[in-house]
Amino acid sequence: MRNRRHRTFRHIPFVILVTLSSSKAYSDADSTGFSESYFYDDLPVVLSASRLSQSQANTPTAMTVIDKKMIQASAALNLPDLLRLAPGFTIGFYSGAGATVTYHGHADEYARDMQVLIDGRSVYDPVYGGIPWSELSLSLDEILRIEVIRGPNAAAYGSNSYAGVINVVTDHPRDLLGTSFSTTIGYGKARYFEAAHAASVKNFDYRIATSYKEDEGFDDRDDSSRARWLKFDGDYRIGMDNTLRTSLGVVHGNYDEGLSTLLQKERELDNRYNYQSIEWSRFLSPANSFSVQFYHNYYSIYDLYRTPRLSEQIIAIEELQSLDESVRTDYFAGLISGGAYDFDALLDELNLTDSPFLFSWIGLKSHRYDLELEHTLEPVDDLRIAWGFGARHDRGESYWLFHRKDPVSRDLYRLFLNAEWYATPNTVINAGGMLEKFEDKERLFSPRLGINYHLDPSNTIRISGSRSYRMPTIYEDNVNLAVYLGSADDELNTWIVSTEDLDPQRIDRIETGYFGNFTEYGLNFDLCLFHEQYTDIIDQYRDFGLPDPDRGLTDPFALSVLDELHSFLQSGAFTYTNFGTVEIDGVEFELDYRPTIRDILFLGFSYLHVSGNELKRLKKGDYSIKENAQDKIPKRTFSLIAGHSFDDGFTMSTAYYFTDEMAWPGEGDTVPNYSRWDIKLNKKLNLSNSDIDISLVLQNLHKDNFDFYHDKRINEHNIWKKRAYLQVKISI
Amino acid sequence: MSRTQANRLLYRHSREVARFACSILPFIRHQEKPGAALITTTFLIFFLLPINCSANSHVSNILILLSGNEDVYLDVATTITNSTIKYCRNHGQVCQNANFEIVQVASYDIQREKDYFLIVTLGIKAAEFAQHNLKDKIILSALLPQSNSRHEKLTATGLNHFFLYLDQPLHRSLLLIKVLSDRFKSVGVLISKDDTVIAHTLSEAAGRLDLDLDIQRVESKDQIGASLNNLLDDIDILLAVPDTNIHNRSTVSNILLSAYRKRIPLIGFSSAYVKAGALAGVYSSPEDIALQVRDSIVTLFSGRSMPKMEQTADYFSILFNADVARSLGFPVESVNKLKAKMLNRLNDDP
Incomplete structure (x- = not known):
């Protein structure tokens, strides 16, 4: 009503008043005093419908939010370790620096079922699959929040948002102004160093950061690592309505890796990674904004291995x-x-030479170019829509993986729409879908529908269903990995080969949940019951019928001897097919209790009932199935953080993580339950010109834990022993 | 002083409201909206028609002097006239016959000497004008920000100049925080490095409300971002207090975004701040200002003396940003309930 009256008065030629004009701009020119206009002139709407994110009570899926306070209390020193907090998450370190992260398990060293985004940039490697965790050039100190969406969400994030999505949101340079140094020393001769500088120059905020990390990894293995990165983030505001955000980074890591078996001898991987991202956001009106993002990721692994000569x-x-x-x-x-x-x-008879074998298990060069436009609008009250389209070009180059010198590429076009509709003041309907067309594949549609009903402001129940796909990686679709003799021209033994046109694997999930948000007490908790069905799982199996190279031989006897030699290496070859089916029924619970700003208690729990099968081998049409899915997915996970800050700047926190016994797929082994107890002691000192933050991090105090490898035959174990680190951060 | 003068003027000009009626008639003729014209006409029939438009006595002339032609001045001025006449009529007071004249300061003719009972100025510019040019009148200056450099000059004048400040007392913002949620214990505030008044006032109020105050002093404009970052990690809620060095058109966007990214709600000091993205705010609406002016007019007409030469805002309004609340996972609160809770607390402990 008042607004309407204002508008009316504006048009009144009141005889005793001078001619009316529009209101003056809200001014800050008078810095010594201000006029009444300071209180009454309009300000641009900053947090409008198109900029506000959805609250947890309104999200249709289970979500764990890991914020700065949890990061500080967790005693984790890297991102994968931090993700142990999310219920149902399984984290494995197959080497000191090599991690794999999966939701509801069933993943090897390169978990291909997770989408990971850093400020909207997907870091999923399209060629080999999985996330290059050690190449992410991300310091825990710069993470603002991690939103872990448990369950499929391709409707919002695209294919490969399969079992879950990890959405990492970093601080803007403006929120990290100043110069900081951080150093950590500790277990395994760990020497980590990070430095960063952030500043604002007029409308331009920037941050430059660098890091060097080296350690010796697990005790009993040669898995030391040396990694360094340098990156730049810029945030340029053009007027009130336009923002240009850029991000550039370059990473170089050397990782000792290998096992004691002949073909997996210790070697040094040389990994390089760089990325460039630019995003333009334009604020058209409080109910209308759009953004365009373009990024490129480059990832290369040099992993050429040369064995001793055949003799x-x-x-x-x-x-x-x-x-x-x-x-x-x-x-x-x-x-x-x-x-x-x-x-x-x-x-002589088999056309062999007494040469070394040459091969590479994962040597590759990978590119991802992605362009996306998103438009967010509020066409009517209580309805928010985000829609957009995008295009992507993925490319892989690897003679060793594909047995071809030219690159293998795949394009993708996508169209998406997600809507949040307050159908009634207490009912929120989330509906959305993603339509994707991959080159040489059928069109995919990934829908999502959820209804959240607020019983009252504190209690919300929800029911939702979604479907997502995981597209086969470029590797799974095109692999032709062989062991070569002496030179890259002489293919000796086929190891893994693609034999069929793979379909994407699919997940369907329905869940019902309860979210309690008791702001007065600083308490929120989420309880979620769900049913997941994974179908058309892309499974690797060994096909004994797949022939190895015949080396140009025609003599039957020579061929039979060659077969014997091949069996010395590997008979047949591994290949991929869509076969496995897994069903999971489960319950997950998390509680976040912060009675005061100084206290934190977080609990996460997951219990799963798993059934499903796996294809093992195929020989002359015969195959065997193993009903072993339940072995590969831990039945229970549990996580806990508790921390308190005292008056004098001293903070004490403790964390506990538990994962049931499980069998890691791929190269991994069956490992007993993982039960880890950490403590972190922290003291903040505020000096006149700087802040000093000293932490003592004690990890795995409870017992030795086996991680990923636990093979007595080859005497390979990744054993978590007690670990201690001292960390000093200086901020100027 | 004012009492005697007021009484004298009151008797001399007791019946005249004609000028206001005459002034407002052209307004009716030019109304673009028939509905609004109807309402205004009805208003005139009930309240003003008995008055002789040709009369031009100055017994109860009230001049409302506007600093400019912005909506807020018009809004306050018309609400003053409407609410005063209505109130006085309902209470059978002589001020029902007040004769209002609304003039913008730029078009006021100094030569046109008139005998006003009272001059109400809206805004700093009008207050300064009246102080310099209408010295012998009773002046009631409203819509004035309390913290302004020109204030010193304004308060230094005679005893017939009263000030009604639009700033809400700082403790009301803290009280709003208190009634919003018991969860908010630690309140962060950015203030200029040389400020002493705000820090002292807030500390006192926070102590009474059992809130922890975390005050971060801003050395210079360039340090706003860094100071805010230092603050946001250790507080439950951020309180913005009027200070053009800190909260201005070029900084509000970054302050709101930085706080929002860290999920820290912000309490603003104007409706515009809340609309821009603060969770809530206590502020003086044009109606609130007008009602306090009305109360002062009634006081002066009744022959009572004004309680103080300078008054802080008596009335207040609350604005709550439901979209921001929802996004932060904060329960959406009814403004009426919040205000009722605040009034209860204020009644218990004013």
């Missing part, structure tokens, strides 16, 4: 150690040829 490998065979070294090669040749060949004859 040296034969001499090293354990079963031949009782023989004199000089006769072992001939004995071996006689063994596989039925006495027909000595070693020289074996080389």
